[in-house]
Amino acid sequence: MxxxxxxxxxxxxxxxxxxxxxxxxxxxxxxxxxxxxxxxxxxxxxxxxxxxxxxxxxxxxxxxxxxxxxxREWTRLDDALRAAGLESGYRGGGSLLVASGANDVAEIERTYAYYQRLGLAVRRLRAAEARELEPALSPSSGPALYTEIDNQVDxxxxxxxxxxxxxxxxxxxxxxxxxxxxxxxxxxxxxxxxxxxxxxxxxxxxxxxxxxxxxxxxxxxxxxLRPIRGQVLRLRSAPGAGPSLVVRSLWDGRLVYVVPRTSGEVVIGASAEEVGFDATRKARSTYELLRDTFKVLPGLGEADLEEVNVGFRPGTxxxxxxxxxxxxxxxxxxxxxxxxxxxxxxxxxxxxxxxxxxxxxxxxxxxxxxxxxxxx
Ligand SMILES: Cc1cc2nc3c(=O)[nH]c(=O)nc-3n(C[C@H](O)[C@H](O)[C@H](O)COP(=O)(O)OP(=O)(O)OC[C@H]3O[C@@H](n4cnc5c(N)ncnc54)[C@H](O)[C@@H]3O)c2cc1C
Known part of the structure; x- marks a missing residue:
């Protein structure tokens, strides 16, 4: 041997x-x-x-x-971690991409056509169907795309x-x-x-x-490698009060994503800036992330703001x-x-x-x- x-x-x-x-x-x-x-x-x-x-x-x-x-490997890793008596933080349920502004509907359609060309399993939803799937969405939110492929892990x-x-x-x-x-x-x-x-x-x-x-x-x-700075927020909402799906929202071409954990934590991201290793937490980024989030998920205005974090994506x-x-x-x-x-x-x-x-x-x-x- x-x-x-x-x-x-x-x-x-x-x-x-x-x-x-x-x-x-x-x-x-x-x-x-x-x-x-x-x-x-x-x-x-x-x-x-x-x-x-x-x-x-x-x-x-x-x-x-x-x-x-x-x-696919994450589902196997989820099993392997559980078998070892450890939590994986994996959460299924799928993800939505929502058109939050009237001007974003055409972009959602283009995105859908691109996914079709790639053969990805994505469903188109009317605004009411999207709200049925995710009741936390704003009454003014528009049509959406839904996929079961995209999930999350804590x-x-x-x-x-x-x-x-x-x-x-x-x-x-x-x-x-x-x-x-x-x-x-x-x-x-x-x-x-x-x-x-x-x-x-x-x-x-x-x-x-x-x-x-x-x-x-x-x-x-x-x-x-070069650092791509990103600022994210961590909110805490009362259990059951926040969204249950990962929601990505386009509003006037700007993308914000909201990732709700079963614990009540809600992660909101993210800026992307090429400014070296600048770890200061910018008021503007926090404002923009919250503004774009409240447009699509207004109920999160009642959540507690727990953390503002900066990290550096290893870009190539x-x-x-x-x-x-x-x-x-x-x-x-x-x-x-x-x-x-x-x-x-x-x-x-x-x-x-x-x-x-x-x-x-x-x-x-x-x-x-x-x-x-x-x-x-
Ligand atoms: C704002 C933001 C949001 C993101 N969101 C997502 C997301 O939703 N989904 C996703 O898939 N990815 C996301 N990413 C990307 C993801 O976080 C990174 O790609 C990933 O964490 C990189 O992991 P890593 O282990 O390579 O680096 P790190 O987590 O940075 O770990 C590197 C480790 O190396 C150690 N180290 C450094 N130098 C040395 C040395 N000389 N000797 C010994 N140890 C050393 C450090 O202490 C550190 O612990 C996001 C990133 C950011 C910044």
């Missing part, structure tokens, strides 16, 4: 935690995770939409198959459970920042911010938008994730941009398979890091 590789995972956000969960539970490999503060990144800020349909973007169809498989719960599941199965977590990785013979050496050295046969870099700051990665990683030049073996034994698992919660299921599975079996899982090759070499 061949010995299992010693694996280090750098970053314990939802991607690192997801990879560690699959490594331990599917392959019996217990990695060492390194992260100074696992709950400080985008994974705790995100809204948790699992939305391959809503996120299908013209020109990015390559990602669609992966996103659809990621959504990303905070899922992230904590994935990490807890990996640790329970034997993985370890060191609260250290990895400053550098380097290859010595057939071994990888990680140097932490206190000068400590750690050895591994294989290393997975899952440090989110900061991944490129680690020394010793291929040079194309230096400029591969082509908007696709960076996944795979960059050098022998060095795996990159980053660049998940605005889909990282959705993609955590499939990338966790793929990266774990690649590390455990030295193979490229079907579907992953097109996101290989080497494509960045050509660009740089």
């Amino acid at each position: 061949t010995a299992l590789p010693k694996v280090a995972v750098v970053g314990a956000g939802i991607e690192g935690a997801g990879a560690a969960f699959y490594l331990t539970t599917k392959h019996g490999i217990v990695p060492s995770l390194f992260d100074p503060d696992p709950y400080s990144g985008a994974s705790q800020v995100a809204a948790g939409m699992l939305a391959p349909v809503a996120e299908a973007v013209y020109g990015e169809e390559r990602l669609l198959e992966m996103m659809l498989e990621a959504a 990303n905070r719960v899922a992230h904590r459970s994935l990490l807890a599941g990996a640790l329970k199965a034997g993985a370890t977590l060191e609260n250290r920042r990895v400053a550098e990785v380097s290859r010595r013979g057939s071994t990888w050496v990680l140097i932490d911010d206190q000068g400590g050295e750690h050895r591994a046969d294989k290393v997975v870099i899952a440090a989110g938008v900061r991944s490129g700051e680690i020394e010793g990665l291929p040079s194309y990683m230096k400029k591969a 030049a082509d908007n696709f994730p960076i996944l795979g073996e960059a050098e022998p034994g060095l795996y990159l698992d980053t660049g998940h941009f605005r889909h990282g919660i959705l993609l955590a299921s499939i990338t966790g599975r793929w990266i774990a398979e690649a590390v455990a079996h030295d193979k490229v899982p079907e579907g992953m090759g097109q996101f290989a890091p080497q494509r960045l070499e050509a660009r740089s």
Whole structure:
């Protein structure tokens, strides 16, 4: 029997935690995770939409198959987490895209036609039908699209459970920042911010938008990632008082999304700005998000405003994730941009398979890091 590789995972956000969960539970490999503060990144800020349909973007169809498989994988992950005695935070029920202004109906029709071309199962609803499905919608809201494919997960719960599941199965977590990785013979050496050295046969870099700051990665990683700032709000409504479905609303061309948890928490998002790592919480973003939300879900005006958070989506030049073996034994698992919660299921599975079996899982090759070499 061949010995299992010693694996280090750098970053314990939802991607690192997801990879560690699959490594331990599917392959019996217990990695060492390194992260100074696992709950400080985008994974705790995100809204948790699992939305391959809503996120299908013209020109990015390559990602669609992966996103659809990621959504299916989330139902399996939900089962796996429950089997391990952990909450997943997964919630079905589907999602609505509502035309909130008269000018938005034509856009909804165009979107519907696009989904038809992609073969996605989406239903067109008249305004009254949409309100029947989601009674919290404003009486003035217009027609809508509904899909059962797009759902949600409480990303905070899922992230904590994935990490807890990996640790329970034997993985370890060191609260250290990895400053550098380097290859010595057939071994990888990680140097932490206190000068400590750690050895591994294989290393997975899952440090989110900061991944490129680690020394010793291929040079194309230096400029591969950029932060796309996003501000979200967390409200709390009385149980049963808020919406029950994920609602995306278009009002005069502006999109706002509202993600209600069973706990009464309601997440509203999100701005998208290219302003570097500016973490200040802007009054304007808060105002715009609430204004656009109250247009479609006026009852939320009675909810408590609990949190205003800023996070940084790990953006890439082509908007696709960076996944795979960059050098022998060095795996990159980053660049998940605005889909990282959705993609955590499939990338966790793929990266774990690649590390455990030295193979490229079907579907992953097109996101290989080497494509960045050509660009740089
Ligand atoms: C406002 C907003 C809304 C979003 N909404 C959604 C959504 O609805 N659906 C969806 O699918 N996605 C969404 N996303 C995207 C998603 O949040 C990210 O793609 C995803 O969280 C990235 O996960 P990650 O683990 O790569 O990064 P992170 O969660 O940022 O984790 C990276 C971790 O690496 C650690 N780290 C960094 N450097 C080092 C180092 N040198 N050594 C060790 N550790 C290190 C950090 O401490 C951190 O814990 C949203 C993002 C934002 C900002």
